[in-house]
Every structure is written in structure tokens, then in C-alpha cells.
Amino acid sequence: MAEAILQVSGLVKHYPLTQGILFKKQVGAVKAVDGVDFELARGETLGIVGESGCGKSTVAKMLVNLEKPTAGEIRYKGDDIGKLSGKALRSVRRNIQMVFQDPYTSLNPRMTVGDIIGEPYEIHPEVAPKGDRRQKVQELLDVVGLNPEYINRYPHQFSGGQRQRIGIARGLALRPEIIVADEPVSALDVSVQAQVINLMDRLQSEFELSYIFIAHDLSIVRHISDRVGVMYLGRIVETGKDAEIYDHATHPYTQALLSAVPVPDPEARERRERIILAGDVPSPTNIPSGCRFRTRCWKAQERCALEVPLLAVPAEFRDVSGPAAHDSACHFAEETVVVPAEETDADGNGNGNGPG
Incomplete structure (x- = not known):
């Protein structure tokens, strides 16, 4: 097995249930994730499948630090993400990006495609100087199979498959090592699903990416994954x-x-x-x-x-x-x-x- 760049051990996420208005008292917890362990090797695709509500998306959010674990460790190249802050955490988040499930609600309707894909450069200006950002965004549009001239269009002017390509381009903007894809094709037609999956397959080889691919469609997970966790x-x-x-x-x-x-x-x-x-x-x-x-x-x-x-x-x-x-x-x-x-x-x- 190749070098493991992501190691998850004992991952837990419990959401407390409380009673009372002035004096809140915890009476239980929703155990969304209750002890998950896995490793992700460099260049590998790990598929995670299961019924709705089994905790797949919660795991994805914790991997990109959108949710804080209740317990457990997420180690990226040996560093525990949960214990990082400031510049060290920004560096890790640059290398672990996410593609969301709904290609419309995950894109700001008030922003152009150029602003959406280029927004990561505002947070990580060292990746692309201001003068080069427009060109880099156009290059990313071309990489995901969209016309670079669409840079000034808005999300509502694209189809569902095109919007998901925009989300993938945004995920690629910072040249990450890991992409967490949370049901990236579940909202798309079958023919468009195949196009997006083939695109992700090609980009994995081109950019040496590792994927966490979350879905409930078993045939798609088998097509793209090296290993599968149920x-x-x-x-x-x-x-x-x-x-x-x-x-x-x-x-x-x-x-x-x-x-x-x-x-x-x-x-x-x-x-x-x-x-x-x-x-x-x-x-x-x-x-x-x-x-x-x-x-x-x-x-x-x-x-x-x-x-x-x-x-x-x-x-x-x-x-x-x-x-x-x-x-x-x-x-x-x-x-x-x-x-x-x-x-x-x-x-x-x-x-x-x-x-x-």
C-alpha cells in the first residue's frame, strides 16, 4: 500500500440534546458518528457508502474542519488537524478541499463563476498573485471542460452538470492533495453522472489527487473506488x-x-x-x-x-x-x-x- 497521507482513528461526533430554556440540561445525544477508523493512501480513492443518515456527510465535514470532532483524531501527514490553528490549519485546509452534494446551493448565486473559482485565492494569496488570477481561473474552467469565456456568467446560467464542474474547479484551485466529494453526482442525470465521474477520474491522474468519495449509488462507487467502506x-x-x-x-x-x-x-x-x-x-x-x-x-x-x-x-x-x-x-x-x-x-x- 502507498504512503498513507490521511489517518482517521476513533472519530466521533455527538450532537447534544438539551431541555429547558433558561437552564439547559443535556438529556442525550445524537450519535451521528460513533467511532470511525480508516486510512487514505496517496493517489487512492476510498469510497464510503451507506443509507441516508448513517453519518457519511458528517465524516466529510469533519475531514475539512467544517465540524469539530467530539473525540478521535484526523491526522494529515502525521499532524492532528484538531489541534492545529492559525497558519498551520490554513495550510492543511488548502490541501484538503471539498466538492459538495448540491451543485447549485453550494455556489453563491450573487457571484460570477470567475469570483467563485477565484475566491480561494483571496484566502491563500500566495498561490496566485492578483494579476494572474483571471488567467488561472480560465485555465481551471478549461481543465474541467467549460469554455473559459464563461468566466463572467452566473451559476443560474449553467446546467446541473456544468455547475458541478464549477464546484470541482473551485476544489482544484489551490492544487490540493485530497478532495472530499460528498455525493457529487447524486443530484445529476445518469448521463451527466458518467461525464462528471470520468472527469474526476481523469483529474485524479492529471493532478495526483486522493479522493474520499461518498455516495449511496453502489455501481458508481465501484467504478471509481480502489477501496470501499460500508x-x-x-x-x-x-x-x-x-x-x-x-x-x-x-x-x-x-x-x-x-x-x-x-x-x-x-x-x-x-x-x-x-x-x-x-x-x-x-x-x-x-x-x-x-x-x-x-x-x-x-x-x-x-x-x-x-x-x-x-x-x-x-x-x-x-x-x-x-x-x-x-x-x-x-x-x-x-x-x-x-x-x-x-x-x-x-x-x-x-x-x-x-x-x-
Whole structure:
């Protein structure tokens, strides 16, 4: 594995719940993120998938310091971001940029495209002197496939795909090493999704970028990611290389997600095992004891309520080599073929949404 430039350990974000007006008293907490660990290597793309509300976007905001962690560490090249301030923090934030989910609301409608893309230069003037900024903005527009002459237009004059390209150009302005993409194509049509994904793929090679790619579309995540982490209720429950997760999943939740991916072949669709989860996702204010997935899991036993499963290679796979020997937080992990590998939509052209 290449050098790890981002290391996340024990990451927690709890939002307090209070009662009272004059004398506020904390009566609980929303456990949006409750112990997340992962590493990102130089030039790698780590995909994070899961249902809505599982904490994906909260993790993204903490990585770029838009939210302060309740506990845990985010280390960029060995430095704990949470302990930095002033010039040191600005330097780190320059190297970790974000592409937001909604390409319209993330762009100021009162600013021209030139001002939006060039705004990072106002905060980091050492990157581009004032006299060179217009030219650099035009170069960025050209890099993301837009006409440099559009520099004086406003966001409402562009389509959704073009607006997302503007957001990507803004993210590239400071030549970062890491881009955190929070569902960057979920608001776009399928054909436009493919254009944006291919653009990000090309830019990764051209600018030597590392991506944290957050989405709920499993086929798109597989197309762009080197490794995948599956989140459920604030924690990563399974992680591994893309083929390990998609073709050799061992966690029941991952298997349920994969069973919900649309299969274009009618015959394969009839043969696949469809897994329907019972009940609703538990409230993040009242997380079940032990394994947090046990209330919806068909494999749940007494041990699941008493013991929190560790995110590690399951015991039955530790002495064997193969794609099933990857980290999975389940006491009764086993490999189940939900959709045969050759029939899985792996090229990113489908619209494989998991539940939620």
C-alpha cells in the first residue's frame, strides 16, 4: 500500500440534546458518528457508502474542519488537524478541499463563476498573485471542460452538470492533495453522472489527487473506488478492496445493500437472492447494545446483543487467503453470493441505489 497521507482513528461526533430554556440540561445525544477508523493512501480513492443518515456527510465535514470532532483524531501527514490553528490549519485546509452534494446551493448565486473559482485565492494569496488570477481561473474552467469565456456568467446560467464542474474547479484551485466529494453526482442525470465521474477520474491522474468519495449509488462507487467502506449507524461495518466488497461481501448489511442493486438482465434478476431487511433504522439517539445492526439482522443471536463486534478479519477467514479475508464487523460473518460477479453492474453506467 502507498504512503498513507490521511489517518482517521476513533472519530466521533455527538450532537447534544438539551431541555429547558433558561437552564439547559443535556438529556442525550445524537450519535451521528460513533467511532470511525480508516486510512487514505496517496493517489487512492476510498469510497464510503451507506443509507441516508448513517453519518457519511458528517465524516466529510469533519475531514475539512467544517465540524469539530467530539473525540478521535484526523491526522494529515502525521499532524492532528484538531489541534492545529492559525497558519498551520490554513495550510492543511488548502490541501484538503471539498466538492459538495448540491451543485447549485453550494455556489453563491450573487457571484460570477470567475469570483467563485477565484475566491480561494483571496484566502491563500500566495498561490496566485492578483494579476494572474483571471488567467488561472480560465485555465481551471478549461481543465474541467467549460469554455473559459464563461468566466463572467452566473451559476443560474449553467446546467446541473456544468455547475458541478464549477464546484470541482473551485476544489482544484489551490492544487490540493485530497478532495472530499460528498455525493457529487447524486443530484445529476445518469448521463451527466458518467461525464462528471470520468472527469474526476481523469483529474485524479492529471493532478495526483486522493479522493474520499461518498455516495449511496453502489455501481458508481465501484467504478471509481480502489477501496470501499460500508457505513451503518455511525460506524464502518465492512471495508476492503472493491472486488472484495462487491463480489465477496461477508457482512449481512453489505449483502442487503448489494441485493438491492438493480440488475439489467431479467434472468439474472430472477435468480438473485433479494434480501429484505425487517424494521427501521434505529434512532442515533438510542443505538442498540452490542452490534448496532442486530435489530434488523436475520443472523442475530444472543451474543450480538452482548458483545460489540470488532472491525477485523473474521476468525473463520484468518487462516485462509482470498478476497473474503477482509475486515467485517460481524460475529457470524460468512460469504454469500448475492449477485454473480459477472452479472453485477460494475461499469458505473447503471443507477444501483441501495435501500435509502
